[in-house]
Amino acid sequence: MADNAEDIVTERKRGSGVKHVYEMLRDEILTLALPPGRPIDEVNLAERFGMSRTPIREALVRLAGEGLVETLPNRSAIVANIDFMKLHTFFDAITLMYRVTTRLAAECHRPEDLEIIKGHQERYVAAVAARDPLAMIAINRDFHAAIAEAGRNPYYTALTLRLLDEGRRILRLYYQSFDDRLPKEYSDEHAGIIAAIAARDVELSDRLAREHADQIVRQIQQFFSRDTRHEVPL
Amino acid sequence: MADNAEDIVTERKRGSGVKHVYEMLRDEILTLALPPGRPIDEVNLAERFGMSRTPIREALVRLAGEGLVETLPNRSAIVANIDFMKLHTFFDAITLMYRVTTRLAAECHRPEDLEIIKGHQERYVAAVAARDPLAMIAINRDFHAAIAEAGRNPYYTALTLRLLDEGRRILRLYYQSFDDRLPKEYSDEHAGIIAAIAARDVELSDRLAREHADQIVRQIQQFFSRDTRHEVPL
DNA sequence: GGGTGATTTCTTGTCGACAATTAAAATGCA
DNA sequence: TGCATTTTAATTGTCGACAAGAAATCACCC
Known part of the structure; x- marks a missing residue:
């Protein structure tokens, strides 16, 4: 996995983490940097953004609400497919x-x-x-x-x-x-x-x-x- | 606070918790049982539904995505006002x-x-x-x-x-x-x-x-x- | 050798706890 | 008494850990 760009983390303000992850993922989805159907691993993202899984999950829930990611129960979320x-x-x-x-x-x-x-x-x-x-x-x-x-x-x-x-x-x-x-x-x-x-x-x-x-x-x-x-x- | 109906909890399946809270809150918001502007306390809900704050928060994030609750940073979420x-x-x-x-x-x-x-x-x-x-x-x-x-x-x-x-x-x-x-x-x-x-x-x-x-x-x-x-x- | 069942591994869903921040209470001063 | 400031309390945002479920691996039997 070479596309895990290193996002340097420097003392983020409380509450700005989710927003950052949300906007980042959103942009990568919309530019097809993350292609439709690609599984989204929470721990992977957590390591990449240097934070816990909790804010990652919140960002994913928001993206799911906009139809940009699809969540299967107990299974990896994936970038929403284009139908x-x-x-x-x-x-x-x-x-x-x-x-x-x-x-x-x-x-x-x-x-x-x-x-x-x-x-x-x-x-x-x-x-x-x-x-x-x-x-x-x-x-x-x-x-x-x-x-x-x-x-x-x-x-x-x-x-x-x-x-x-x-x-x-x-x-x-x-x-x-x-x-x-x-x-x-x-x-x-x-x-x-x-x-x-x-x-x-x-x-x-x-x-x-x-x-x-x-x-x-x-x-x-x-x-x-x-x-x-x-x-x-x- | 007398409106905290006791929701008896009996061994819920994994993953069904958020859905339950989401649908419950949603219905209470839409029927005005929870009036617009009413603050939503996470620990309160957590006790009421007999679960941790994590699934409660996820339900609230989803409701916020639909515009049914408004979230202020570091402050209580409130039932969305009718403008x-x-x-x-x-x-x-x-x-x-x-x-x-x-x-x-x-x-x-x-x-x-x-x-x-x-x-x-x-x-x-x-x-x-x-x-x-x-x-x-x-x-x-x-x-x-x-x-x-x-x-x-x-x-x-x-x-x-x-x-x-x-x-x-x-x-x-x-x-x-x-x-x-x-x-x-x-x-x-x-x-x-x-x-x-x-x-x-x-x-x-x-x-x-x-x-x-x-x-x-x-x-x-x-x-x-x-x-x-x-x-x-x- | 192929298929079936058990086991292991991996990922998610949930939990309890701590830290940061804000609202409220208490204190001090004019 | 009224106002500003400090202290306290309450609530959210985040974390690390554990358990449940699914996928993958392996062993076993035919």
Whole structure:
């Protein structure tokens, strides 16, 4: 096991341990550093993070609550699998949430929200220029998360965040295999969405969000249904 | 503290402890037996359930993940408050989820789903006849949960369940104060929704679900905005 | 040699105890 | 008496250890 990076531990504050483990594991799951199905050993993690099993377990319970790890009774927890059979439900849900949150953002946003959203967009453009797919994926999530926040409906925000996280894992598969082709068109679409929100044009925001979602869904579906057979002369 | 019901403990199976505590606390929170804001003492619960603090804590972490308890660092966890300022976001979200899940149920349901839904409807009618508001609230939740299940989108189902649970608490306030008036009209609306789903009429299902949601929202809003001042001759 | 049952090992679920932190009580002072 | 400060008490966060259960290994029998 060479991937157990040594996390140096230096006098953590009381209560910050779980948070640290939680965020660390979460990030490794979402970037596929921990692939779906990988067993998660508690003592292993405890040694790695230099703490007891108790806070590790708490972090795992929280991750399980978000559907990022699956726990079998008396057996090792595993990184949640990606159910390709139910991918269509994901597409369905994220399309709806893109639309709803973007509509609400157009209605409810305040100037400071717009600044935050624009900030993410700038970082996104930079990531595209740097050809950094991991950064692009993470920032794409932050971009839509900021829009959801601007909509100010915590229920929508929570579901959107969950979908965006799941989306990070799926997009990671996508970019890995398409050898990190860089979709500049996304940043153009993002710009359009920002403009629509700023103009408080609800219907336009809805339409652009829907088209943006359709675009992503179409590309991923195309990727998953592509024919990878090699031609063999017989 | 007289509300510490003695939960007799008899040799529980390994791993069933957390589940038991979780379901128990959850039910007490949703029925307002534990009112919003009430502090939750871990040792107290540990004594009450006859187990150590560890499984209690795990149950609390799970409940916190669902937003049913709030945890302050180094301080007692409390039963999650109901934020009346954000009630409109709840109405917004549950209306959308009623519509979406009922639409999907009309599309995707199988015969056995319909049987389950009808079963809940029968139980609901019985609860209305028995004038049992707590049962009505719980079954109303099961009814819509079953519809969401029939729609077969786990993301929608999860959000709907969360909203229905939050709804149980809000409805409980409503029924308590209106001295348990019994809305038979709900059961009629439920019957209409069942028929629309059975007929696989997506648009009708959508419309009925929306009207059903509007109806509930209107009644609750009316309740919360009613004028409770007493006339005082001066 | 293969399959079945016992044994060992390994991992999780739970426990009791201690330390850190906060809230409350008690003390001192103006 | 009222307020600030110290002391005490109470509660959480973390730890190490043990027991129950499952997987893997080994022995045994056909």
